[in-house]
Amino acid sequence: MARARCSCGQLGIEIEGDPVLNALCHCTDCRRRTGSAFGWQAYFLEGQLTGKSGTAKARPVPVAEPQVRHFCPDCGTTVWWTSGTAPGMVGVAGGTFDPGVLGEPIASYRDENRCVWLSTPEGWTIYP
Ligand SMILES: [Zn+2]
Ligand SMILES: [Zn+2]
Numbered sequence: 001m002a003r004a005r006c007s008c009g010q011l012g013i014e015i016e017g018d019p020v021l022n023a024l025c026h027c028t029d030c031r032r033r034t035g036s037a038f039g040w041q042a043y044f045l046e047g048q049l050t051g052k053s054g055t056a057k058a059r060p061v062p063v064a065e066p067q068v069r070h071f072c073p074d075c076g077t078t079v080w081w082t083s084g085t086a087p088g089m090v091g092v093a094g095g096t097f098d099p100g101v102l103g104e105p106i107a108s109y110r111d112e113n114r115c116v117w118l119s120t121p122e123g124w125t126i127y128p
Contacts, residue, residue, distance in 0.1 A: 001050070004096040006077035011070075013080060013092070014051035019044055020089065023107035026114040029063045033078055037115050040094030042102055049080070049090050067091075 005012035019042035030039025056070040056079070066084040071077060080092045094102050107125040108114065120126060 002101045003098055004079055004092050006054075006072035006075050006079050006096065008072060008075035008077075010074045011054035011056050011072040011077070011079055012052070013049055015044055015092065016048050016050050017044070019092075019102070021107070022094070022103060022105045023109055024105050025109040026112075027110040028113065029061075030110075033069070034093070034095070036095075037118060040105065041091045042094055042097075043086060043089045043091050046088055046090055 002015045003012060004015065021041075021043040023041060025039045025041065026037075027039075030041075031037065033039060055073065057073040059069050059071065061067045061069055061081075067081045069078045069081040071079065077096065078093055079096050080090050082090055094105070104121070105124065107127060108120050109127045111120065111126045112128060114120070
């Protein structure tokens with residue numbers, strides 16, 4: 001069982017098993033969501049989300065792939081979301097897991113938008 005939580009610890013979830021997809025995304029929206037150079041996300045089947053603690057606020061986001069993001073109203077960290085393009089799945093922000101729990105990503109999305117000073121490890125699948 002893996003735990004993920006927001007920056008202040010108010011909001012947390014528990015996940016069973018391995019992710020269906022573990023990937024980075026370099027799109028502008030992921031950068032703004034995280035405040036970082038890319039978004040790191042792991043997708044799980046909804047049934048793998050086995051526990052929640054704290055209070056989340058939900059925000060529909062009309063990006064190219066519409067999402068409903070669940071974030072901590074106290075510190076603002078987005079912990080998980082659902083996506084119109086991935087029904088039955090839940091996306092979890094990779095950086096919210098306890099350190100070392102989530103394995104290495106296998107894919108890079110919106111790679112054409114990747115910062116020039118970032119390289120992609122060998123063996124990853126690269127998507128536009
Ligand atoms: Zn918080
Ligand atoms: Zn993105």
